[in-house]
Amino acid sequence: MPATRPLHIGITCYPSVGGSGILASALGAELARRGHEVHFISYERPFRLPVGAPRLHFHPVVINDYELFKYPDYTLPLSVKMAEVARDCALDVLHVHYAVPHATAAILARAMSPAGREPRVVTTLHGTDTTLLGRDAGYGPAIRHALMRSDAVTTVSAWLRDETRRLLGVGCPIEVIHNFFEPKKPSRPPAEVRRELGIGDEVMIVHLSNLRPVKRIDLLLESVARVRPRDSFKLVVLAGGDFSPYAEQVQRLGLGDRVIVRPSVFEIEDYLQAADLGLFTSDSESFCLGVVEAMWFGCPSVSTAVGGIPEVVVSGESGMLVETTDAETIARAVEALLRDPERRRALGEAGRRRAAEKFSAAAIVPRYEALYRRVVAEHPAPVLH
Secondary structure, rough: OOOOOOOOEEEEEEOOOOOOHHHHHHHHHHHOOOEEEEEEEEEEOOOHHHHHHHOOEEOOOOOOOOOOOOOOHHHHHHHHHHHHHHOOOOOEEEEEOOOOHHHHHHHHHHHHOOOOOOEEEEEEEEOHHHHOOOHHOOOOHHHHHHHOOOOEEEEEOOOHHHHHHHHHOOOOEEEEEEOOOOOOOOOOOOOHHHHHOOOOOOEEEEEEEEHHHHHOOHHHHHHHHHOHHHHHEEEEEEEOOOOHHHHHHHHHHOOOEEEEEEEOOOOOHEEEEEEEEEEEEEOOOOOHHHHHHHHOOOOOOEEEOOOOOHOOEEEEOOOOEEEOOOHHHHHHHHHHHOOOHHHHHHHHHHHHHHHHHHHHHHHHHHHHHHHHHHHHHHHHOOOOO
C-alpha cells in the first residue's frame, strides 16, 4: 500500500466525558486534518468531536430495548454497525478505545466482513478495562481473547502495558503510545475568566476529571480543607460527571466559599490558562490526561505518584509528585507551591516544554499512522476485479 494513500479508519469509543473518549475524539480530528477519512461508530456523538469537519463522519448505533432481554444489549448492535460501516466505507482499520465491549465487537465485526475485505483491528487500552474489568472472571477471558485476536494492541503508558500483561497474561506485543493534547486558543482572556469565577488574588487550583471513584474527589476535598491559610486559594472543579454526591462533604469541611464547580466544560482552555496550580489525588491512573492539559498552559500540578503519572511528570522538574494518598501530606505539598509563585512559574514552564515535546499531536499522531499502515501492510487486501 502506498505510504501516502489516505486511510479509511473507523474509531469506536465511549462518547461520555473521560480520557479515552477525549483522546479518541482528538485523534480522529487530527487524522482527518491529515487527509484520512475517519468514521466514528458509537451510540452517541463523542463529547469533544467537532461537528461539520471535513472527512470526519459519525455513524450512530441504534440500541433496541427488547422485552426478551432483561438488559439492553450493545455489543451485538455495535458489531453489526461496525461491519456495515467497514463494508460501505471500505475501512482499512477499526481502532477501538477501551476493551469492553469495543474490542470484542470489533473482532466479531471483522469475522462478519467479506473475505479479503476485513478491516484490521487495533485495540487501545486506557485503564480500568484492564485494571478493573481484567480482574473480573465475567470479563477477563473475553478481554484476553479480544486482545490476542487484535492485529495490534496499544496502551497509553508503560505502567498499563505491564499491568495488562500481569493481570491478563497476554503474550501478544503491546506498544506504548502516550496520550496527547492539542489545545485550542482560549476564547476569553484569563482576567475575564477569573472575574466570572469570583477569583481575585487567590491562587486558582484546578481539578478536571470524570469524577469516577478512582479519582478520589473525597481525598481532593479533604486535602484542600487542610491547606492554610484557607483564604489563599479557590478550587475550581471542571466536572465531567455528577458532583452532587460531594456537596455534603464540601459543606462539612467548610469549603462552601472555596470550591467552584463547572460541569461538562467544553472550552477547558479558558479555565486552564487562568489556573495557577493543578491538583490530582487519584488512587490509580493509567496516564492522567488532565495533568497534560494543565501542563500545556504552564500550570504545574501536585499529583499522587500512581500508575502512569510518573511517565508524564518529572517530579521537582515539571510538577510535584506525592508518594502517598495521605491528605495531610498532599496539603503540605500544595501549601509549599502556594507560597512560592516563582517555583510554580519554573515548574509550569518546564511542564509546558515537556508537553510540547512529548505529548503533542505532532509527536503522537504519526505513531498511530505508522501503526495503521504497518498492520494493513501485514494483511493486504486482495485486488478486486
